[in-house]
Amino acid sequence: MAVILENVTAAEAYELTSRGGLGDFAQVISVCEALMPYCLIGGLAVNCYVEPVYTLDADIVAVSENLAALLALLRERGFTTETHAHSLNAHAPHSDLRIQFTTDERYQSFLLRAQRREVLGLSVMVACLEDVARGKLWAYSDSQRRLSKRKKDELDLIRLAEVHPELKELYPKELLEQLGGN
Numbered sequence: 001m002a003v004i005l006e007n008v009t010a011a012e013a014y015e016l017t018s019r020g021g022l023g024d025f026a027q028v029i030s031v032c033e034a035l036m037p038y039c040l041i042g043g044l045a046v047n048c049y050v051e052p053v054y055t056l057d058a059d060i061v062a063v064s065e066n067l068a069a070l071l072a073l074l075r076e077r078g079f080t081t082e083t084h085a086h087s088l089n090a091h092a093p094h095s096d097l098r099i100q101f102t103t104d105e106r107y108q109s110f111l112l113r114a115q116r117r118e119v120l121g122l123s124v125m126v127a128c129l130e131d132v133a134r135g136k137l138w139a140y141s142d143s144q145r146r147l148s149k150r151k152k153d154e155l156d157l158i159r160l161a162e163v164h165p166e167l168k169e170l171y172p173k174e175l176l177e178q179l180g181g182n
Contacts, residue, residue, distance in 0.1 A: 022121075
């Protein structure tokens with residue numbers, strides 16, 4: 001039997017789909033706020049500029065020097081952490097939310113242009129529109145990423161360009177062709 005939910009806020013829907021991730025996201029943002037600067041990048045940031053789609057990932061850039069302290073504070077709050085080639089990840093044991101702090105130095109300049117936006121009912125620093133697109137282009141162009149991840153990045157780029165056609169000047173030829181060449 002399907003359940004139809006009416007008048008559900010984005011935050012309530014996220015809480016349901018992530019099995020408690022909204023509270024974990026709020027904790028992560030609280031820690032990031034304490035160790036400013038930071039900004040949201042990736043799918044949740046894309047959702048600030050176009051019609052939202054749901055993602056279980058929260059991708060964040062923070063000042064490189066703050067990452068160790070940031071992860072230590074999250075561990076104090078019960079998060080587990082892992083180190084990967086291009087990210088430091090955190091996960092709370094009671095939700096499906098996946099937090100990824102990028103260690104790619106190219107993203108550090110995004111912190112200078114970040115803007116405060118509402119994300120799932122929280123006031124969050126978010127990369128500016130052009131930087132969100134730039135980050136998505138880097139991810140889309142990375143041949144080492146899984147095809148499914150690159151296709152998701154491609155879709156995010158198409159969604160962004162449909163609403164913000166000025167971004168097309170940043171896009172490679174193959175994406176412009178998909179967008180009708182204009």
